[in-house]
Amino acid sequence: MPHILTLRGIDYAILLIYTLFVIGIGFALKRYMKSSSDYLTSGRSIPTWVTGLAFISANLGALELVGMAASGAKYGIATAHFYWVGAIPAMVFLAVFMMPFYYGSKARSVPEYLKLRFDERVRCFNSLSFAVMTVFASGISMNALAKLLNQLLGWDYHLSLWICSAVVLVYVLKGGLTSAIYTEVLQFFMIVLGFAPVVYLGLKDVGGWSALKTSLTKVAGNPSVLSLSDKHFAPDAWTSAWKPLLAGSGSNPMGVDWFAMLFGLGFVLSFGYWCTNFLVVQRAMAAKNMGAARRTPIIAAIPKMLFPILVILPGMIAVGLAFVGKDGYRLPPQLIDSKVYPAAIVALKDASTNHLDTATATKSIAAIVNKHLDETKIAAIVTAAPALSEGEIKVQLQDAVKDNDYDGVILSLVKKYCPPGLLGLALTALLASFMSGMAGNVTAFNTVWTYDLYQAYIAKNKSDAHYAWMGRAITVVGILLSIAAAYFASMWTNAMDIIQLVFGFVNAPLFATFILGMFWARTTGTGAFVGLLLGTAASAVFHSLTIAAGNVPGVKGGYVAQLITLPSDMAQNFWLAAFAFTVCLVLTVVISLSTKRTKTDQELTGLVYSLTPKIKDNTEAWYLRPAVTGSLLLAACVVINYLFW
Amino acid sequence: MGLDIRLPIGLMFTLVGLLLILAGFVYTDAETLKRSLDINVNLWWGLVLVVFGGLMLFFAQRAAKAAKLGTPPKS
Numbered sequence: 001m002p003h004i005l006t007l008r009g010i011d012y013a014i015l016l017i018y019t020l021f022v023i024g025i026g027f028a029l030k031r032y033m034k035s036s037s038d039y040l041t042s043g044r045s046i047p048t049w050v051t052g053l054a055f056i057s058a059n060l061g062a063l064e065l066v067g068m069a070a071s072g073a074k075y076g077i078a079t080a081h082f083y084w085v086g087a088i089p090a091m092v093f094l095a096v097f098m099m100p101f102y103y104g105s106k107a108r109s110v111p112e113y114l115k116l117r118f119d120e121r122v123r124c125f126n127s128l129s130f131a132v133m134t135v136f137a138s139g140i141s142m143n144a145l146a147k148l149l150n151q152l153l154g155w156d157y158h159l160s161l162w163i164c165s166a167v168v169l170v171y172v173l174k175g176g177l178t179s180a181i182y183t184e185v186l187q188f189f190m191i192v193l194g195f196a197p198v199v200y201l202g203l204k205d206v207g208g209w210s211a212l213k214t215s216l217t218k219v220a221g222n223p224s225v226l227s228l229s230d231k232h233f234a235p236d237a238w239t240s241a242w243k244p245l246l247a248g249s250g251s252n253p254m255g256v257d258w259f260a261m262l263f264g265l266g267f268v269l270s271f272g273y274w275c276t277n278f279l280v281v282q283r284a285m286a287a288k289n290m291g292a293a294r295r296t297p298i299i300a301a302i303p304k305m306l307f308p309i310l311v312i313l314p315g316m317i318a319v320g321l322a323f324v325g326k327d328g329y330r331l332p333p334q335l336i337d338s339k340v341y342p343a344a345i346v347a348l349k350d351a352s353t354n355h356l357d358t359a360t361a362t363k364s365i366a367a368i369v370n371k372h373l374d375e376t377k378i379a380a381i382v383t384a385a386p387a388l389s390e391g392e393i394k395v396q397l398q399d400a401v402k403d404n405d406y407d408g409v410i411l412s413l414v415k416k417y418c419p420p421g422l423l424g425l426a427l428t429a430l431l432a433s434f435m436s437g438m439a440g441n442v443t444a445f446n447t448v449w450t451y452d453l454y455q456a457y458i459a460k461n462k463s464d465a466h467y468a469w470m471g472r473a474i475t476v477v478g479i480l481l482s483i484a485a486a487y488f489a490s491m492w493t494n495a496m497d498i499i500q501l502v503f504g505f506v507n508a509p510l511f512a513t514f515i516l517g518m519f520w521a522r523t524t525g526t527g528a529f530v531g532l533l534l535g536t537a538a539s540a541v542f543h544s545l546t547i548a549a550g551n552v553p554g555v556k557g558g559y560v561a562q563l564i565t566l567p568s569d570m571a572q573n574f575w576l577a578a579f580a581f582t583v584c585l586v587l588t589v590v591i592s593l594s595t596k597r598t599k600t601d602q603e604l605t606g607l608v609y610s611l612t613p614k615i616k617d618n619t620e621a622w623y624l625r626p627a628v629t630g631s632l633l634l635a636a637c638v639v640i641n642y643l644f645w
Numbered sequence: 646m647g648l649d650i651r652l653p654i655g656l657m658f659t660l661v662g663l664l665l666i667l668a669g670f671v672y673t674d675a676e677t678l679k680r681s682l683d684i685n686v687n688l689w690w691g692l693v694l695v696v697f698g699g700l701m702l703f704f705a706q707r708a709a710k711a712a713k714l715g716t717p718p719k720s
Contacts, residue, residue, distance in 0.1 A: 010668050014661055021657045025648070032647040050650060182650045189654060193697070197690050204682055419677045421668025421687040425661065 005152050005415055011424025018428045019167055022186065022435075026171030026179045036468035039176035040447045041108050042286035046178070050185055051292065052299025055283040057184035060191065061141060061437035062430055065311055069413075070406030072315020073331065074228065075254045076216065076238030077644055078245060079315070080308040081261060086270030087304055088637045091297040092630035094275045094284075099626075100615055101518050102285055103293040104606045109285075110278040111452040117517045117607045119525035119598060120456070125532060127452035129506050130278055131445055135478065136499045137279075138441035139485020145434035146486065151335070152411065161486055164431070168438045169479045173472060180436075180443040181283060187432040188303075194429030195310055195410075201417040202317040205326060213239050215320040226322050226331060227372070227402045229253055238316065241644040255548075255568025264574025268581040269504075272511035279444045290615065294626040301633050305640065318409045329416060332408035333401035336369045344368045345393055352385040365397075372402040442478040449474050494555045501543065501555070508577040509535025509584030516588050521601070521608045527592030535584025542579045548572045649708055655701030662694030 033039045046054075071079040107113035111130065115123035146161035171179045206212045216238035223229040237244045237252055244252035245261055256264075274280060274297070287293040321329045336344070344365055351361035358379040366373045377400035381393065388396070414426045450471045459466070489495040513532045516523045547558030548569045557572060566572045605611050622628050669688030678685065 010664060010671075013664060017657060017660055017664075021653055025650075025653055028648050028653075182648070182653075185650055186654055186657070189658070189697075193658070193690075193694060197686055201682055201684070201686065417681050417686075419668065419672050419681055419687055421665045421672065422681075422690060425665065 004154055008420040010421050014424035015428045018432060022171050022183045025182050026174035029175030029178050033176055036464050036471055039468055039471045040450055042177045044286060045288055046181060046286045048287060048292040048295050051283050051287045051296040053188045054181040054184040055280055055296050056300035056304050057188040058280050058283055058440040062433040063144060065433055066407050066410055068311035069315040069410035072312035073319050073406050073409050076316055077241045078252060078254055079312045080241055083304060083308055084637050084641055085266040087274060088301050088633060090270040090274035091301040092633055093271060095294045095297040095626045096630050098275050098518060099284060099294045101607055102281060103290050108451050109447050110276060110281055111448060118528045121529040122525060123452060127448050131448050133503055134441045134445045135481045136485045138438045138482035140489050140499060141434050141437035142482055143486035143489040161483060164435055165479050165483055168435050172439050172442055173475050177443045180439040181286060183439060184436050187436045190429040190432050194426045197422060198413055198417055198426060199310060199314055202314060202413050206317050206320040212320045215323045219319055219323050226319060227404055249567040249571060254570050256571045256574060260571055260574040264578045268508050268511060268577040272507045276510050276514050279440055282444055298626055298629045314410050314413050318413060331404045332412045333398060334371055334403040334405040336398055340369050341394055344397060345390060348381060348385055348393060352382050374400045374402050438482055442475060445478045446471050446474050497555045504573060504576060505536055505539035508539055508580035512581050512584035512588060519609045521604060521610055522592055523588060524592045524595045524597050526595040527588045530591050531584045531588030534587050535580050538583035539576055539580040542576045546572055649705045651701045651705035655698045655705055658694045659698030662691045662698055665691030665694060
């Protein structure tokens with residue numbers, strides 16, 4: 001199989017060292033885990049640089065690493081919008097405006113903030129939806145990991161899944177949230193140090209940034225050469241972040257217009273994720289004090305701004321390399337399902353014996369393997385078929401696939417450049433990020449379950465020791481549920497799509513609820529609850545009535561009717577977010593105005609902007625003030641956007 | 646929280662760095678080197694990792710010393 005990597009002793013050694021260290025960290029932390037607060041919220045005692053790096057690392061899972069390289073190949077530098085237009089402004093906003101409420105309210109979780117601000121209904125909805133989503137996110141991570149180990153190294157899927165989950169279980173069970181946070185910091189360094197050499201070598205190999213730009217310019221004119229797209233674009237489609245966007249949705253590979261990008265992604269989705277997702281917010285809430293908590297997202301934003309070089313650039317480099325065919329490199333092809341090989345080989349031999357013309361042969365084989373095939377390569381195989389062994393035919397047939405496996409891009413670069421040793425480091429970094437994804441999700445799940453579901457509704461006034469015990473017990477359950485979710489995701493190819501879809505449905509309106517809750521004292525519990533509920537429903541409705549061009553109605557939408565056709569999947573996502581956000585916002589305002597407030601001004605102190613004494617930053621040095629550093633970051637963002645205009 | 650994370654990070658990367666340097670001496674055949682553009686990347690990067698690990702250990706040591714002396718270290 002073309003994807004298989006051979007690991008040497010030294011690569012296994014590095015993997016083993018990493019595993020021993022994370023388990024060791026878990027055990028070393030065990031004795032500090034005295035109360036439920038130590039275990040589930042780290043007792044608010046973590047140094048700022050640690051929370052900052054953990055904040056960014058909790059988000060930089062393997063799916064992001066793999067996915068961003070994939071998007072870099074598919075869409076070019078425009079992918080950086082996820083960072084430069086989406087994440088950075090959201091993180092600054094969180095630091096300056098929202099952290100004071102999360103941290104100051106002494107809420108132990110995001111749902112708990114909602115309870116303090118509104119009422120139990122809103123908290124219940126949020127904790128249930130978050131708990132479910134986070135378990136599924138964990139499962140998706142582990143499924144992707146086990147599949148990768150299977151494809152890449154030939155390891156058994158089930159063994160990989162259970163063993164990796166077991167490692168995570170051990171260190172999270174022993175050290176709780178602190179374990180997860182510390183290993184996230186370790187993982188951050190591993191990713192940076194593991195992949196930086198690959199990016200360096202790739203950039204050098206392609207001839208530097210200007211040579212890469214030249215290649216990408218040529219690709220943009222005719223992307224079908226690398227099976228990237230059937231359309232033609234302006235020369236700067238892969239290298240300019242804004243011009244193709246402003247030229248309209250037909251002019252960029254992503255298929256979005258500037259409004260959908262700015263409002264849908266930049267505002268709703270990004271702010272929605274960074275400001276309300278407990279997985280990341282939990283890391284900031286573990287900080288030592290208010291100042292540290294506010295500086296956490298700011299600290300995290302600095303490496304975040306530079307990550308496009310580490311994660312998006314490889315995708316673009318791969319396209320550049322494939323275009324010039326450097327050392328025979330090509331974008332990795334999608335894998336042919338091993339089950340269809342026998343039928344395909346029969347068809348090949350048949351074409352050979354009956355001397356079928358290339359077009360007919362290609363069509364029949366393509367139908368069997370369910371991929372687009374390169375006619376010239378098929379012709380070559382057909383001619384040589386009688387002399388080739390089955391194994392050789394399989395390899396050549398796989399190579400004849402034209403459809404690109406974008407998720408395989410980063411690994412293909414690792415395989416291309418890394419000698420044994422560095423290979424082990426890069427692979428361990430990848431593995432580490434998958435496992436860290438599971439750990440992060442499980443620790444967030446633990447906290448929400450123990451405080452927002454168990455303590456809130458099931459067992460109210462038990463001792464802290466009881467909740468500490470529950471925190472541990474639910475870790476085991478959380479891991480088991482994640483494994484179940486992984487199997488679910490592996491069985492149905494649509495499962496991942498469905499899960500991502502539901503995430504989107506829930507996230508977009510949630511941000512409206514928070515914005516109104518934090519900045520408008522008049523928002524009532526009923527308004528928030530109904531607005532959130534109907535906003536989420538609005539997401540589902542929008543999805544059922546719209547479809548992206550070229551998609552079949554079903555999981556991708558449009559199954560009730562196709563009222564609106566959008567240029568691409570991404571455009572559909574962004575517009576859905578914008579729509580759901582607006583519906584929730586409007587409904588919450590209207591319903592709040594027509595219902596009575598249930599909380600007095602006094603109860604809302606520290607929870608709403610207008611009722612909270614402003615934090616006085618002027619005693620701190622300028623570089624410690626979030627407003628100052630935040631503004632500097634935004635300015636840097638503007639400069640970067642200008643550089644890649 | 647009790648454990649200075651710089652300690653395990655420093656230890657791990659120093660160890661891995663040394664392993665990479667070792668690999669840099671073992672895997673020197675022409676074909677492997679050609680793949681990494683004739684740069685012995687194991688050797689160089691191994692060195693970088695050892696320096697990084699050393700730095701982490703240095704900071705951890707310094708903080709531990711300061712804590713012993715009673716002055717809280719900056720973080």
